[in-house]
Amino acid sequence: MTAPRFLAALLLAAGVAGCAATGNGAVTTLTPERAVQAIVVGTSTRADIERAFGQADVTRFANGYELWLYQVGYAKAVDGIPYVNLVVSSADNRRELTILFDRGGVVRKYRLMDRTP
Amino acid sequence: MHQGANDVTPIDVKRLLGRLALGCAAAACLGPAAASGQAAPAIPVVEVLGAAQPRDEKPYRDLLAALDTVERQRRLAPAATLRFKVWPRREDVDMAGLEVRIVGPHTDIPVALAADRTFAIPRDAAAAADNATVRFNRKAGSLAWRADVRSPGVPANARRLGDLMLECAADVKGDLFAYLHHPINVLLSKLDEPCRTVPLNLFNFADRPVFGITLVAGERRSMLPAAFLHGDATVPFPGHEDWLAQRERVYKVKFKALYDAGWPDDTLLVFDFMDEETP
Numbered sequence: 256m257t258a259p260r261f262l263a264a265l266l267l268a269a270g271v272a273g274c275a276a277t278g279n280g281a282v283t284t285l286t287p288e289r290a291v292q293a294i295v296v297g298t299s300t301r302a303d304i305e306r307a308f309g310q311a312d313v314t315r316f317a318n319g320y321e322l323w324l325y326q327v328g329y330a331k332a333v334d335g336i337p338y339v340n341l342v343v344s345s346a347d348n349r350r351e352l353t354i355l356f357d358r359g360g361v362v363r364k365y366r367l368m369d370r371t372p
Numbered sequence: 373m374h375q376g377a378n379d380v381t382p383i384d385v386k387r388l389l390g391r392l393a394l395g396c397a398a399a400a401c402l403g404p405a406a407a408s409g410q411a412a413p414a415i416p417v418v419e420v421l422g423a424a425q426p427r428d429e430k431p432y433r434d435l436l437a438a439l440d441t442v443e444r445q446r447r448l449a450p451a452a453t454l455r456f457k458v459w460p461r462r463e464d465v466d467m468a469g470l471e472v473r474i475v476g477p478h479t480d481i482p483v484a485l486a487a488d489r490t491f492a493i494p495r496d497a498a499a500a501a502d503n504a505t506v507r508f509n510r511k512a513g514s515l516a517w518r519a520d521v522r523s524p525g526v527p528a529n530a531r532r533l534g535d536l537m538l539e540c541a542a543d544v545k546g547d548l549f550a551y552l553h554h555p556i557n558v559l560l561s562k563l564d565e566p567c568r569t570v571p572l573n574l575f576n577f578a579d580r581p582v583f584g585i586t587l588v589a590g591e592r593r594s595m596l597p598a599a600f601l602h603g604d605a606t607v608p609f610p611g612h613e614d615w616l617a618q619r620e621r622v623y624k625v626k627f628k629a630l631y632d633a634g635w636p637d638d639t640l641l642v643f644d645f646m647d648e649e650t651p
Binding site: 318324326335348355 | 463581599604606608619626
């Protein structure tokens, strides 16, 4: 692959990964109070969460747990793209919602985080 | 040294080819004599019974360099102890019966391996002069190596920033990370304090599967973003990574950014582990 094509591929990858918000966009306006109602630890299932927030970036672990991530800004995928990750990072995102499911697919923990300037 | 049955090959192909090449050269030398009708001398038969595959090992001098680095930067963690720790690099690596020794042509020093797979490296001038290696009884590429720096008094669910900074320095100077030996990376490792100078992307392992990490220094608190947890979503060169089998424990610390923002050495990274109640 020539250098310009490689660069174009990286930029395209960054563009694809850099969508505005994961899921249906509900996380953009989510408040801590509404999160408590929408995400019930020990009760809410994957289906409940997908209905409320749409499709997440999913990480499955060897221990059977599953992590769902909603980000406003760049998707986490950009952090692993060589050279592109020197310029942009999902660490700079304005907001993210992380939900941990146990082996039975029920919410075990969640975290709503706004970036501190 | 203990070797598992699955660590031994029936035939070392490279050595066999080498011997075949030597055998061909010998036959070529003997050719004219044989052609002249003289009796050919008996050629000793060499039986290749097998040879061990390359072990998972690091140069002893590299680990000494890690020790030296920790001593030079001792101010970061004055009371800390330095050990080294290994993790399975792939899910199919059997960690039972793991042993480690310092070995060289004239060196064979057993190293005590603790139940948590940590070990200390003794200073031995003869072993260094012998070009020894620190060798595990596992095939090359089986283990992920890390420095393990611990100050006393740190809670079990936390790590101290200065300790982690020292670990980073020891990991880089000891060449413990498995990473692409790209010229840029090699150049970075030559810096005096690479972890403090450049924003390295290096992966640490938590003691248990981790959900979140909060930085705590007095009243100051800040959560690490998802970008720094559980490794990268895309892995272009998985063969060069040593953290993939530990994804649920992986976290990154951006030392330069944290120190530039005024977080002190005594800052605690408080872990919210997956399997316990959120603190």
